[in-house]
Amino acid sequence: MVEKFHEELEVVRKKVIKMGHLSKEMLEKSVKALKDIDLELAKEVEKKKVRLADMDNEIEAETLRIITLYQPMAKDMREIACILKLITYLTRIGRYGKDIAKIVPEFEKRGHVKKLVSIPYMSDLVCGMLDDALDVFEKGDLTKFNDFVDREDNVDELRYGIYRECLTYMMEDPKVIKRCTQYIIIARYLERCADHTCKMAEKIIYKISGDRVEIDCREKTSKSCFTGAPEE
Amino acid sequence: MSISGNIIQTENLDLWYDDKQALFNVNLKIRPNMVTALIGPSGCGKSTLIRCFNRMNDVINGCKITGRVLYNGKDMYGEKVDPVEIRKSIGMVFQKPNPFPKSIFENIAYGPRVQGINNKKKLDKIVERSLRDAALWDEVKDRLNDSAMGLSGGQQQRLCIARSLAIEPEIILMDEPCSALDPIATAKIEDLIGKLKKDYTVIIVTHNMQQAARVSDFTAYMYLGKMIEFGETTQIFESPREELTEKYITGRFG
Numbered sequence: 250m251v252e253k254f255h256e257e258l259e260v261v262r263k264k265v266i267k268m269g270h271l272s273k274e275m276l277e278k279s280v281k282a283l284k285d286i287d288l289e290l291a292k293e294v295e296k297k298k299v300r301l302a303d304m305d306n307e308i309e310a311e312t313l314r315i316i317t318l319y320q321p322m323a324k325d326m327r328e329i330a331c332i333l334k335l336i337t338y339l340t341r342i343g344r345y346g347k348d349i350a351k352i353v354p355e356f357e358k359r360g361h362v363k364k365l366v367s368i369p370y371m372s373d374l375v376c377g378m379l380d381d382a383l384d385v386f387e388k389g390d391l392t393k394f395n396d397f398v399d400r401e402d403n404v405d406e407l408r409y410g411i412y413r414e415c416l417t418y419m420m421e422d423p424k425v426i427k428r429c430t431q432y433i434i435i436a437r438y439l440e441r442c443a444d445h446t447c448k449m450a451e452k453i454i455y456k457i458s459g460d461r462v463e464i465d466c467r468e469k470t471s472k473s474c475f476t477g478a479p480e481e
Numbered sequence: 482m483s484i485s486g487n488i489i490q491t492e493n494l495d496l497w498y499d500d501k502q503a504l505f506n507v508n509l510k511i512r513p514n515m516v517t518a519l520i521g522p523s524g525c526g527k528s529t530l531i532r533c534f535n536r537m538n539d540v541i542n543g544c545k546i547t548g549r550v551l552y553n554g555k556d557m558y559g560e561k562v563d564p565v566e567i568r569k570s571i572g573m574v575f576q577k578p579n580p581f582p583k584s585i586f587e588n589i590a591y592g593p594r595v596q597g598i599n600n601k602k603k604l605d606k607i608v609e610r611s612l613r614d615a616a617l618w619d620e621v622k623d624r625l626n627d628s629a630m631g632l633s634g635g636q637q638q639r640l641c642i643a644r645s646l647a648i649e650p651e652i653i654l655m656d657e658p659c660s661a662l663d664p665i666a667t668a669k670i671e672d673l674i675g676k677l678k679k680d681y682t683v684i685i686v687t688h689n690m691q692q693a694a695r696v697s698d699f700t701a702y703m704y705l706g707k708m709i710e711f712g713e714t715t716q717i718f719e720s721p722r723e724e725l726t727e728k729y730i731t732g733r734f735g
Contacts, residue, residue, distance in 0.1 A: 251732040251733065254732070319732075320690075320691050321731065322690060322694070322718050322730040322731050322732075323718060323719065323720065323721055323726075323727050323730050323731050324720075324727060324731060325731045326718075326719070327719070327720065458720075459719065459720025460720075
C-alpha cells in the first residue's frame, strides 16, 4: 500500500509540473502575441484556459483522494498541502496570461505606441522565476530561491517604470491613453505573477524543509523571514 | 505535582529481559494533564516502557532495570516503595477489555472495596462518577447489576477505564486501548481520552498513527528500545526532526 501511495503521489507531482509548464506557456505566449500583435496566437492562449481549469480540478480531486485513502504524514502531508496551494497560484498565473491575450486585439488597428521592450523583459523575468520554482519543486535545490526577493524587486521596479513612462506618453498625446492604460494593466498582471511565484516558493520551502517562511520580509507577518538556503 | 513540573520522568532508563536489553538509556518527561503517545514499530519497547510506569515489569522473571523512574519527583523503584501503592495512583487499561466476570456495578466497586470502602451510598457515588467519567453511564445506568460480560467490546473497554478511574488515580496508562475495537467504539474512547486529561494524565501506546496524532499533546517515537524523538505531537507529525521518525510515520518502514 505504501508503494502504491508513492506511485500515486508521483503521478500527481508530474501533473503539477505539467500544469506549471502550461501556466508558463500561457503567460509567455500571451506576451509574445502582444508584442507581435498576433491575434491567432492570442486566441490559442485564450483557449488553453479550459485545459488549465481542468488540470486544477483533476489535481485537486486526486490529492483529496490520496488524503482520504492514505492519510499521509510529515513530508508527504506537506507535499500534498503544497500541491493544493501551488495549483491555485498556477491557475492565477495562467489566467493572467489569458487576460493579457484578450487585450491583444485592442492593438490590431493602431499598433503599439512604441517598440515593446519592458513588458517582454518583465515576462522573461517572471517566467524564469516560475521555471526555477517548478525545478525546486521537482528536485529540491532550495538555493535557487536565494535571489527571489531581488528578482521580485526588479519586477516591481519595472512595473513602476512602465507606469511612469506611460504617464508621460499619455500627457503628451491623449490618443495613446487607451493603449497606455492597457500597458499599465498588463505590467500590473505581470507583477502579480511574480508575487505568486514567491508565494509558490514559500510553499515549496515548506514542503521540503517544514519551515513556514516569508520570502518578502517587508510584509512583516508572524512567519519568519527566509534568509536563504546554504550553498552546497 | 513535582517541582520540575513533570509527573513522570525517566533518567537513563535501561531494561533487560535476562541478557536481552529492551530499553536503552531512555530519558522522557511526562507532563501532568497532558496526553502523551508512545509510537513505534512492534518490538520497539513502547509497551515495556509504559509497564515501567506502574512497575508491571516486576512480575516478569529476569527483568532488570537500571536508571531511575521518578513519579512526582520520587524514585518509583526506591527501596521503601510499595508497588501496590504505586498502582493505586497509576491505573492501567489493556489492549483487550478484561472485565471481571461480575456485574457492571461490582466491576467498578471492586477496587474501592479492596481499599476498605464498604458503605453502599459511597460506592453508588463512586460507581456513578466513574461511569460518567468514562462516558458509559447513560448506556448502563438501568442495568448495573447485569453481567459485564454482556456488554459490547467498546462498552467493556470503557468499563475497564471506569474501573481504573474508581480508585481516583493520577495517571492512566493505556496499552493499545482501541486495537480490539471497531471504529465507532474507537472514536468514543478517543473522545473520552480528550475529556480525561482535564483530571488525569494519560499515557497511551498505540499502533495507529492517526490516533496518536488525534488524541495526544506529546508524542514519543521509539525504535529498537531507544527514544528516537520526543516532542509536541503537531511537530512530530508535521515536520519531524529525525529521519527515522520521518520514515516511520510516512510508512517508509516499520
